[in-house]
Amino acid sequence: MRPFVYELLPGRVVFGSGTIARLSVELDALEASRVVLISDNMAKSEADRIESDLGERVVGRINEIEPHVPIEEVEAARRLADDCQANAVVTIGGGSTTGVGKAIVLDRELAFLAIPTTYAGSEMTPVYGITAGEVKRTGRDPRVKPKTVVYDVDLTLGLPREVTAGSTMNALAHCVEALYAQERNPIVSIMALEGAKALKRGSVIVAGDPGDVEGRSDLLYGAFLAGASLGAVGMAIHHRICHVLGGTFGLAHGDANAVILPHVVAYNREAEPEVMAALADALGVVDPALGLRELAETIGAPTSLSDLGIREPDLDKATEMIVEGRGYNPRPVEREWIRQLLEDAFAGRPPSTH
Numbered sequence: 244m245r246p247f248v249y250e251l252l253p254g255r256v257v258f259g260s261g262t263i264a265r266l267s268v269e270l271d272a273l274e275a276s277r278v279v280l281i282s283d284n285m286a287k288s289e290a291d292r293i294e295s296d297l298g299e300r301v302v303g304r305i306n307e308i309e310p311h312v313p314i315e316e317v318e319a320a321r322r323l324a325d326d327c328q329a330n331a332v333v334t335i336g337g338g339s340t341t342g343v344g345k346a347i348v349l350d351r352e353l354a355f356l357a358i359p360t361t362y363a364g365s366e367m368t369p370v371y372g373i374t375a376g377e378v379k380r381t382g383r384d385p386r387v388k389p390k391t392v393v394y395d396v397d398l399t400l401g402l403p404r405e406v407t408a409g410s411t412m413n414a415l416a417h418c419v420e421a422l423y424a425q426e427r428n429p430i431v432s433i434m435a436l437e438g439a440k441a442l443k444r445g446s447v448i449v450a451g452d453p454g455d456v457e458g459r460s461d462l463l464y465g466a467f468l469a470g471a472s473l474g475a476v477g478m479a480i481h482h483r484i485c486h487v488l489g490g491t492f493g494l495a496h497g498d499a500n501a502v503i504l505p506h507v508v509a510y511n512r513e514a515e516p517e518v519m520a521a522l523a524d525a526l527g528v529v530d531p532a533l534g535l536r537e538l539a540e541t542i543g544a545p546t547s548l549s550d551l552g553i554r555e556p557d558l559d560k561a562t563e564m565i566v567e568g569r570g571y572n573p574r575p576v577e578r579e580w581i582r583q584l585l586e587d588a589f590a591g592r593p594p595s596t597h
């Protein structure tokens with residue numbers, strides 16, 4: 244018997260194709276009459292369409308988003324919400340855009356509806372991250388979880404290949420770490436395995452045909468399950484490594500995930516044999532670490548940190564920051580291992596097989 248505690252999180256999810264047409268109805272249900280609409284540059288034209296549909300209900304707009312939720316951007320967004328006397332925030336975009344919405348509602352009582360356009364999964368979690376100076380701090384607060392999430396597969400059909408690949412690996416990382424998280428529970432494990440299966444299936448289809456609706460639907464469905472898993476249980480060392488690489492060294496979150504995940508799975512493999520067997524089964528591979536590395540190669544995700552902008556001398560500082568962080572991992576986190584992992588990941592070596 245493995246005892247567990249599982250706290251179910253509230254929230255409404257609308258999933259499908261063309262679901263954005265329901266936006267007005269969903270906002271009525273939230274009594275959202277004065278909306279600040281936040282998008283990144285890539286989702287701007289979609290945000291323009293939303294504004295023209297919603298008319299005067301949109302009282303403020305933000306169209307440019309920096310990655311990793313810088314504090315200056317958060318403060319400006321909060322000021323805008325105050326100045327417009329907004330009672331709701333709508334975000335459309337990737338995890339960075341959702342992150343700005345979360346940072347606003349962290350200390351403002353506004354309704355929050357998120358429309359994700361990547362596979363980051365942030366929309367399903369009560370976790371927020373804000374970068375101040377060089378350090379990204381994360382926290383957990385139920386207030387930041389969007390009240391409603393509208394998943395519209397159509398919005399993801401044009402997601403560029405490189406963003407698709409990194410973002411898919413990010414979602415897979417949520418499924419993987421949910422399986423061996425300290426707070427794991429049977430329902431979340433079922434979701435995480437189903438998510439991994441859908442992500443694998445969709446990613447292979449979409450690598451061959453980026454506009455395939457069924458493949459894109461698998462990816463978005465997998466990303467939803469991955470985000471819900473991440474929101475329900477804590478994560479482990481993989482996420483700590485990626486937050487340091489993103490927050491301090493500026494690596495794109497999805498890309499960092501793609502490179503690091505196979506190495507972390509290799510490290511944790513022997514500490515969690517049952518989990519790894521179930522993961523291998525869900526991915527349809529013999530060895531989950533090698534399988535994830537092969538998948539990254541197949542879908543065109545990066546496999547080497549040296550391609551992502553971090554310099555070799557930075558690896559020492561990154562090692563210290565990762566080791567100093569706290570948090571659970573099924574296998575104790577050792578400095579030498581982290582340093583070796585970063586070196587292997589920098590050089591683009593495959594994950595160790597023992």
Ligand code: NAD
Pocket residue numbers: 283284285286309310311312336337338339340342360361362363364365366368369370371372398399401402403406410413473489496497
């Ligand atoms: P992102 O939001 O920075 O987007 C990545 C790139 O994709 C950007 O250049 C963006 O303009 C582009 N893009 C987004 N949607 C597009 C579309 N439909 N078409 C074309 N281009 C598009 O990155 P992300 O990977 O979505 O999210 C990463 C961020 O989310 C990180 O800051 C990460 O820490 C955070 N995150 C948070 C949680 C959480 O629970 N709090 C979970 C996962 C990720």
